[in-house]
């Protein structure tokens with residue numbers, strides 16, 4: 001008989017045998033930015049997550065920096081009347097996200113800034129690319145995504161993160177950045193599944209498609225190898241980092257991706273619905289939130305993620321940092 005229980009006798013022993021640990025450096029904290037000043041709107045389905053105007057965003061970033069978090073991901077949220085068919089505000093030189101990036105870089109130069117590159121938050125139809133008829137047109141969308149990434153890079157973004165799931169988007173962006181001599185890196189949302197877990201995000205970012213769904217460009221969740229091929233293609237197109245999204249329901253994809261592409265940092269996104277589920281269950285008293293989110297983050301890292309985009313980053317830093325359990 002093997003005495004496995006000797007690994008578990010007390011906390012100190014368990015800590016000695018632990019193979020996985022988390023650190024605030026593992027996390028990328030997402031922010032929703034709006035125009036205006038003094039705005040701090042909590043998102044109903046995502047308690048603890050806010051839409052901030054840039055002034056309030058800077059204050060909040062001050063807080064996370066003091067907690068040790070050094071990476072943020074920005075989403076711009078514009079008003080309905082500012083949206084148009086082509087998502088013009090997405091790639092405007094003085095766009096909301098550009099202004100947010102330069103403000104962050106001015107106040108917190110050490111914070112690593114990632115920006116989401118996608119049209120859905122800016123198009124009147126809420127799709128991630130240009131429409132041709134009622135279809136999302138891949139190739140005419142590419143120059144717009146490249147322009148958006150380029151503007152973010154000029155504003156000072158460290159990473160641009162294309163999430164539109166258009167074929168060739170990484171290559172289009174890479175070439176545009178290269179031509180401008182910009183060293184901004186690309187975090188590709190490579191294996192992004194068409195997931196119902198994005199529901200609360202679409203409330204937060206007001207980015208639900210006005211008709212139909214995103215299944216013609218985001219991945220079918222009944223597939224595995226396609227996800228790995230999407231990652232391989234993005235690496236070939238010049239992605240510096242890659243991503244699997246969502247996280248907890250896709251641990252198998254994370255594990256396979258980290259095995260097959262060990263040479264490239266693998267990010268995963270614990271998406272809005274994953275966060276909302278835990279929040280809701282905790283509010284009902286059905287789950288111990290602190291222990292559940294910790295276990296979820298450990299599981300995601302154990303599967304092979306190098307970095308985790310998570311709305312729990314701040315709570316992790318407050319409740320778990322410097323502790324081992």
Ligand code: PBG
Nearest residue numbers: 118120163197198201271272273
């Ligand atoms: C698209 C984008 C989405 C998310 C990140 N980038 C929404 C979508 O693709 O439908 C979802 C993130 C989350 O659910 O937390 N710009």
